[in-house]
Structure formats: structure tokens, C-alpha cells
């Protein structure tokens with residue numbers, strides 16, 4: 231949460247910072263600001279509430295002659311959305327931006343008598359005040375001392391008025407990447423802001439002080455030892471982080487799914503069998519597991535729910551799915567024979583990261599399914615299976631979800647094979663079905679007219695229900711989340727058989743119910759459940775593979791899905807549910823890519 235950018239170099243910093251903030255805005259969009267260190271050693275700050283576009287307007291009135299500055303987009307934690315609470319925060323000689331949360335900020339105010347120095351309600355300003363108090367002439371000494379007093383997570387970029395052309399940075403948990411280019415040095419929360427300037431970058435190591443000058447970036451640990459970074463190369467292009475003609479990132483990302491799924495599975499299939507050799511994942515990881523424990527948040531957790539429903543009957547071992555923020559406090563039953571699978575697009579979700587750390591302390595075997603290369607969760611897991619979705623910019627996760635499903639399916643197939651739950655022939659067929667997903671999704675995306683008409687109906691709704699059984703129920707959870715987070719329509723998912731135990735009381739004339747009926751073994755049961763809601767006035771939108779359905783006693787609108795093996799309909803259903811949410815939100819004229827109150831990467835607990 232919160233986007234950070236810093237630049238020092240040969241060019242004017244203002245435009246670079248504003249462009250960077252536009253790229254990073256999906257990380258937080260309550261307010262935005264920049265601070266520039268001018269040639270006469272003054273700090274010039276511009277900040278405002280609202281979007282980066284407002285900041286750009288504000289800055290256009292006053293172009294500052296500076297080649298060194300920092301910028302920030304905020305997702306509010308401490309203190310409301312006000313100009314004063316927006317970053318950067320300046321105190322004395324210090325100006326800084328922050329992503330994260332300082333848990334002991336109040337104690338610091340008391341201990342160092344900082345109250346009189348503060349004008350905002352933020353934890354961040356306390357750090358600026360503390361740093362200014364401790365700063366004599368050596369920034370490294372003051373930064374070291376300051377961070378030794380802090381509890382919490384942080385990524386800071388700091389400028390001192392008497393350190394011209396220099397930006398200092400340090401982080402704990404909250405992510406930062408940096409790059410040295412011909413035009414200068416860059417640092418940012420994520421690659422999307424760096425990629426126009428450099429394809430080579432490094433991940434800022436935790437608790438190391440980074441000094442950026444226009445010709446150099448140095449890294450030293452807290453004992454003063456200098457280290458060289460491990461340089462990584464970006465494997466996607468700036469185009470991938472642009473809308474490329476689509477009205478929204480979300481729509482673009484939905485349409486990128488066939489390619490993303492292909493890129494995720496193709497390198498891991500050899501002789502029509504799953505092969506994780508290039509990921510250095512040994513078969514032994516899957517042997518003698520008495521339990522699989524999947525831990526994640528939000529959409530990633532929903533991918534875990536699908537995986538549980540798919541994997542448990544296959545392996546005949548218990549598979550649990552936990553919400554990461556709950557897992558941490560429920561004294562989980564993990565031991566050396568538990569395979570703990572953490573799933574995360576960003577690889578930075580703090581609850582998932584802390585859950586992973588707990589699993590490791592309990593001696594679980596850990597593997598993560600992560601989209602962002604080199605992210606904290608990827609680095610701290612014993613093994614990682616990267617998804618290859620490319621950058622996901624829309625806050626609502628779409629392609630990251632289906633590639634997580636694809637990776638979890640591969641993993642399930644591998645575990646089944648290694649444990650003799652699948653024969654080679656069965657595994658071959660499974661892999662064939664998985665490969666076919668790409669074409670099936672492509673086909674489905676060629677005709678979205680029917681889905682758009684569903685969205686028209688939903689646009690006027692205040693509530694909606696998503697129902698299904700088995701795999702369809704796990705899909706319903708994601709369908710409901712997608713709709714509520716971007717269209718603000720109250721949406722809930724229910725196991726279809728459970729409706730009559732309470733929820734059916736909420737169905738009245740015209741209530742939209744999105745019903746999924748793709749699973750053969752429960753098909754007749756779910757159709758009965760659908761008839762029950764239809765009989766009570768529900769407006770039923772049915773997703774099924776049965777092309778012959780015309781019966782208006784079952785549904786008002788039928789979205790036929792391509793016929794595939796039951797295990798694999800989840801991919802097509804997911805895409806339909808994403809499009810329903812997308813078109814509903816777009817019809818309502820909402821900000822599809824940046825829904826209210828949310829941010830892309832949740833690095834606060």
C-alpha cells in the first residue's frame with residue numbers, strides 16, 4: 231500500500247516523479263505529493279488530497295528547478311485523508327515519504343517530546359521529527375539510530391536539506407526496488423515506475439541503508455559494511471503496464487488470461503507431465519505429506535479454495551485453506567509433514583508473509599505461488615512456483631487468479647503423480663485438459679455480448695447472490711468478491727444446498743442470483759436449488775455447459791460455457807464472473823481500476 235518513488239540524476243525530477251506516481255497510483259490513491267530538493271538547498275513540497283491527476287495540475291503551476299526528489303501516493307492508515315496528512319512530511323532539515331506502519335509512534339512522541347513539532351496525525355511525520363532530532367551531520371548515523379527505535383514495517387525515502395543531490399532509503403518488510411541508469415538513480419515501490427528507465431534493477435535488502443546519487447547507488451548494512459546488489463532483469467515490457475487501447479486495465483488483464491495461463495504452464499510441462507525441474511522443486515517435497523495447508527488472502531485465498539476442492543479427493547489427505555490474517559492467531563496444526571502453500575500475486579501481503587514465517591517456525595515445508603519475482607514471500611519460502619501473469623495493475627485481481635489456479639492445478643497433478651494417486655495416463659489427460667484451457671478461454675472471450683446484458687440487469691441491483699455446489703461454490707466466492715469490490719453492489723456467495731437454511735429468506739421479486747451449474751455429480755441437485763430461488767421471484771443468471779437449456783422455469787438468462795471436464799470449467803466460469811463484475815462497474819460509471827477504499831498490495835496488517 232502506498233506508492234513510493236525517488237529520483238536523483240541529470241534530468242528534472244518533477245516530471246519523472248509525477249510519471250512514476252501515475253504508474254504507482256494503484257498502490258494507494260487517497261492523496262499524493264512530491265518533495266524536491268532545490269539547487270539552493272531548499273525543500274519544495276507539493277501535495278494534495280485525491281488523485282495524482284490533481285497533483286499534476288497543482289505542480290503545473292510551479293515547475294521547480296530540481297534534479298532530486300521523492301514522491302508518494304497514499305493509502306491512509308494513521309489520520310484521515312487531508313492535505314496535512316499527505317506525504318512527504320518535512321521537519322527541520324528532513325523530508326521523507328513512507329510506506330508501512332510505525333506501531334510505536336505514540337511512545338516515540340512521548341519519549342522525545344516531539345508533539346510540538348508535529349502538524350499532522352500520521353505515524354510518518356513522527357519519524358521525520360525523530361530523524362531531525364537525532365540528525366547532527368551524518369545521515370547514516372541518524373538513520374541507523376532512528377530505525378533502531380521503530381517497531382513496524384517501513385520503506386522510507388529521505389532527503390536532508392544539507393545533503394544536495396542525495397536520497398537515502400531503508401526498509402523493513404515494505405517493498406522497494408532500485409535501479410541505476412545513465413540518467414540517474416531511481417527507487418520505487420515496484421517495477422512499474424522504474425521500467426521506463428531501466429530493465430535492470432535490484433531488490434532493496436531489508437535493514438540496509440541505500441544512498442542514491444546521480445552516478446551511483448551504495449548499499450551498506452547497519453554495521454557499515456558495503457555490499458553489492460544482485461542485479462535482476464525485468465522479463466516484461468513497459469507495454470505490459472499500459473492500457474494499450476483498453477478502457478481499463480481490468481478489461482485488458484481479463485483478455486490477457488489465455489496468454490498468462492499459457493506462460494505459466496507451458497515451461498512446466500514435459501512429455502505431457504508436470505515438471506518442476508527448472509523451478510528446482512524436488513518430487514520429495516510432495517512425499518509423505520500428511521496435510522496440505524493453503525494460506526492466502528482475498529482472491530488468492532479463493533484460488534486456494536478451488537485447489538482444496540480439486541486436490542483433497544485426489545490425494546486423499548486433508549487440505550485446509552486459511553485466511554492468512556486468521557491463520558497467524560489460530561495456533562495452526564503444522565509440522566514437518568505439512569506442505570504449506572502460500573498464494574500471493576504481489577508476494578508482499580503482510581498477513582500472508584507473516585503466516586509463512588509462522589509456518590516455517592513450526593517446521594512446515596513451504597512453497598509459494600507468487601507473481602512478483604523476488605518479492606518477500608517468494609524469497610522466504612523454501613520453494614517458489616512463479617506465475618507468469620505479468621504486471622497486474624487493476625486493483626481487482628483477474629489474471630493473477632486464473633494463473634494461480636493453473637499453478638495449483640499443476641501442483642495438484644504433480645503431487646498425485648508422485649504419490650501414485652494418478653497413473654501416467656491419467657496425468658497426461660489432466661495436462662491435456664489444462665493445456666486446452668487456454669483455447670477455451672480464448673473462445674469465450676470472443677463473445678461477451680450476453681455477459682454484457684447480464685451486467686445491464688445487475689447495474690440497477692442493490693444485492694446479488696452467487697450460488698453453486700462443490701467447485702462452483704468456491705468460484706461463487708470469487709464472483710461475489712469481484713462484483714462487490716468494483717461495483718459496490720452487496721453480493722454474497724452461498725453453497726446452493728445451504729440456502730434453505732436461512733438465506734433464501736432474502737430472495738424476493740427480481741433479486742439477481744448468479745447460479746453456477748457445471749459440476750456433473752451435483753447437477754440435478756443444484757438445478758433443484760435454482761428452481762427454489764426462481765420460484766421465489768429471483769432473476770436467475772445461469773452458467774452451465776448444458777447448451778440445451780431453454781427452460782424459463784430454471785433461469786432468466788443462460789450463459790452457456792464450453793463443455794470440458796468438470797475440473798476445468800472453473801477457468802471459464804471465472805472469466806465470465808470477472809466480466810460480469812467488470813461490465814457492471816463500467817455501466818455504473820465507476821472507477822473500475824481503482825475502487826474506493828482499496829489498494830493493490832496490502833502491506834499493512
Ligand code: M6R
Nearest residue numbers: 528529530574575576579626627
Ligand atoms: O497480492 P496478494 O495476492 O497477496 O493479494 C491478496 C488480496 O489482497 C487480493 O487478492 C485482493 O483480494 C484482490 N485485489 C481482490 O480482487
